[in-house]
Amino acid sequence: MSEAISNKGWLSKLKEGLKRTSNKITEGLESILVKKKLDKEMLEEIEDLLLSTDLGVATTKKLIDILEKNRFNQEVTSVEIKNFLAEEISKSLSSFGSPILIEKTSCPHVVLVVGINGSGKTTTIGKLAHFWRNQGKKVRLVAGDTFRAAAVEQLKVWGSRLDIPVEESKSGADPASLAHEALQKSINAKDDLLIIDTAGRLHNKEDLMAELSKIIRVLKKLDPGAPHSSILVLDATIGQNALAQAEIFKKVANISGLIITKLDGTAKGGVLVALAERFQLPIHAIGVGEEIEDLKPFEPQAFANSLVGI
Numbered sequence: 001m002s003e004a005i006s007n008k009g010w011l012s013k014l015k016e017g018l019k020r021t022s023n024k025i026t027e028g029l030e031s032i033l034v035k036k037k038l039d040k041e042m043l044e045e046i047e048d049l050l051l052s053t054d055l056g057v058a059t060t061k062k063l064i065d066i067l068e069k070n071r072f073n074q075e076v077t078s079v080e081i082k083n084f085l086a087e088e089i090s091k092s093l094s095s096f097g098s099p100i101l102i103e104k105t106s107c108p109h110v111v112l113v114v115g116i117n118g119s120g121k122t123t124t125i126g127k128l129a130h131f132w133r134n135q136g137k138k139v140r141l142v143a144g145d146t147f148r149a150a151a152v153e154q155l156k157v158w159g160s161r162l163d164i165p166v167e168e169s170k171s172g173a174d175p176a177s178l179a180h181e182a183l184q185k186s187i188n189a190k191d192d193l194l195i196i197d198t199a200g201r202l203h204n205k206e207d208l209m210a211e212l213s214k215i216i217r218v219l220k221k222l223d224p225g226a227p228h229s230s231i232l233v234l235d236a237t238i239g240q241n242a243l244a245q246a247e248i249f250k251k252v253a254n255i256s257g258l259i260i261t262k263l264d265g266t267a268k269g270g271v272l273v274a275l276a277e278r279f280q281l282p283i284h285a286i287g288v289g290e291e292i293e294d295l296k297p298f299e300p301q302a303f304a305n306s307l308v309g310i
């Protein structure tokens with residue numbers, strides 16, 4: 001998604017999207033730094049502030065330790081602390097910014113999109129399809145949540161809006177057989193990309209996970225390399241719970257990368273840092289709104305700056 005970086009307005013949209021988290025950090029730091037010298041009490045207050053943005057215990061501790069080591073008993077301003085935080089956060093995220101790389105040799109490149117109910121899978125698929133279609137790619141979508149009519153309809157709305165085909169099952173048929181059929185069609189049509197939407201019901205974890213495993217198994221019958229990308233979509237507004245979700249999905253779907261959505265709707269944007277550090281998976285993009293252009297490439301420095309409000 002690197003082209004989108006040159007998009008004018010991308011940075012301001014990112015800053016705007018992360019405003020809830022950055023305002024919290026800015027206001028928090030300003031009230032903490034009434035004294036000038038960095039002492040134990042201030043460090044503790046900064047630690048609590050960072051934890052409240054869901055950066056997680058490990059990341060927060062690391063930041064506080066470095067801050068203490070470098071600046072203890074020295075005069076500091078909130079701007080200096082913000083610059084420090086942005087620099088350190090950006091450093092720790094530096095290896096995670098990576099677009100979804102489309103394998104030229106696979107025709108089509110199959111993208112399986114997983115995540116729990118309401119995390120933003122279908123919306124993200126619409127945004128990705130829009131992005132790839134604008135690059136001249138031939139894209140096909142699969143409505144893999146075959147039991148929920150509204151889910152199929154939602155994907156079809158995106159399909160007609162973007163003028164790309166959407167595969168759906170005849171009558172609530174098995175998602176795996178739909179995926180198989182759709183991949184065969186996609187191979188015949190020489191598509192560049194096949195994006196598979198899936199159901200997100202987590203109340204029956206075993207069933208959902210069995211369903212996902214089966215989809216993956218049947219795709220492999222047609223193309224052993226498929227799915228070439230297995231993307232887990234996570235909602236940032238749930239904060240630290242996103243870590244537990246990632247743990248569950250990682251077990252079945254061999255997740256190759258993450259997309260974090262709804263960063264515009266939360267002051268818990270720090271969870272992205274905790275996720276990256278815990279799972280060591282690329283973050284392909286971030287969602288900062290409901291519109292089609294609101295999926296942004298994940299760029300560590302820009303993200304870190306926006307998160308702390310620089």
Ligand SMILES: Nc1nc2c(ncn2[C@@H]2O[C@H](COP(=O)(O)OP(=O)(O)OP(=O)(O)O)[C@@H](O)[C@H]2O)c(=O)[nH]1
Nearest residue numbers: 117118119120121122123200261262287288289290
């Ligand atoms: N503010 C904001 N809203 C988002 C973002 N991404 C998705 N949404 C909204 O979140 C809601 C759920 O999104 P869906 O795409 O339907 O989620 P889903 O994962 O497909 O949900 P199920 O099909 O029920 O499993 C919708 O109202 C979206 O518009 C985002 O980045 N920011």
Ligand SMILES: [Mg+2]
Nearest residue numbers: 121122123151
């Ligand atoms: Mg959906």
